[in-house]
Amino acid sequence: METFNEYHLNSAEFPFLETLQDNWLVIRDEFKHFINNASPEEIKFTYEVLGPKSKTIKTKGNSKYSAFGILFQGLFIEEYIKLHHIKYPDYGTNDASAKALEIREKYFPNLAKVIEKVNFSNEDIIRNAYFGTFHPGLDIKLHVNYNPHMNRGYLGLIVPEGDVAMKICHEQLYWHEGEFLILDHSYPHCPHNYTNYDRTVLVVDFFKPDKPRAEVIQFEQEQIAQRMQDNPYSLGVFGKSDKAKEEDFIKYGLAHQLEWDKAL
Template sequence: MVSVSDEAGKSLVSRLKQKRRRHVKQLGKRLIRGLADFLASQSLVGDKPVMNTADFPFLKQFTDNWEVIRDEIAEVLKHREAVPTFQEVSPDQKRIAKGNNWRTFILFGFGEKLAKNCAKTPVTTRLLEQVPNLQTAWFSILAPGYHIPAHRGVSKGILRTHLGLIVPKDAERCRLRVADEICIWREGEIFVFDDTYEHEVWNDTDEERVILLFDFDRPMRFWGRVVNASFVRLLKLTAYYQEPKKNMQSFEERFEAATRRADANLEKLSEPAHG
């Protein structure tokens, strides 16, 4: 039997952890704001909300192979319910990710490869492994009618890429705002943006939107690269990274188990009846 004092002790520990986490997040936000101007000054590709894709020639391999990438995620989505929601993987995102509206199939997290997930998308993985200084990569699956509220990314030293894969027919009503610029996803088209600018998403259609999302280090001068690398290493020590890392591995195992069960059920259904 658990005593009242034990319960009170656990409650106190939980409150202290939450308080410490809020304090760390506040310190982190102040550090990020202080770093932003310096990293922007170190950029070799400017500091606009939406970047010029011509500055990143390695992106062409994604537009050349987008249909193969689309087909790989379409296979994954046959087991849609086993694909975790964003807030399940990263509880810090619960303000912007609600219900089952935003699912994420993660391939790389802060440079760490999820081997089992990657094995299900081999062509996509091979292309991502050729991206210079890749940080994260995942398929972003957005439900019909969902709005992702305005938010900002963590580091100006990292740029974000979106490749359109499955886009609603009424594409103009499924859009991303970055600062005061509007980006429309098109199947097979790619764009790069700085997610430290305020951005938000609307899917005002009755169809699902699926993209490949990945982050890589912003091309910068020497000291910009040094400072950004140090900041990312520091970030990896915090709950912001550690909790999603643990959850990513757990959900990778869950998805693997779900696909095995589905495959076994299909085999049983295909067996000839006896009797």
């Protein structure tokens, strides 16, 4: 029987995620179809424009993490680009928005429909939806994701056997295909992929249902304004506050020390 706590949450508490989970094979097939059939130009554009970029979260060595998505802060990517007037080295705002819409409609129509269905019935509760891939050897340094108004769900799409896990507090948690792993990412954590294969999930950030909606919307607006000013290519997902503080390292190390002492 799986146990849950303040940072590892039971997906059954969030029934609105069932629609996404029920469609996990369709979502995975769309991702695979894109990876296998998109042109080099489409691939380049997607990872350059549709992927949230972080200046704070670091990896160990040369291992890589790649991501791209279609929904950010409750808006489809083409709307988000226009709203924030994002300009890219190779694309103007209007060109980037038009191309983003073209990619979304061509490769991810079913994912978009599922998101629209969930958000229509739940007051736009889903804020971000993007594919995250851990490439072989990935080891991300300890960090936090300062989003106290949201939880983060990982829907397993392609999960190889072996040591690919999320280390958070004193636990090591694992992804499973077709299932959600729900975390409160304000706790310090560091994931890794020590297998020889890619691990891909659909990352779904959603408002904490127990918090007043007006309160979390106001917080999100203030946070996004700051993050977009610091780094428009973050798409509002990452910010300077994601950097782990000294007390996070102490807390993380102490949790492990207590587990080691208990085991001994």
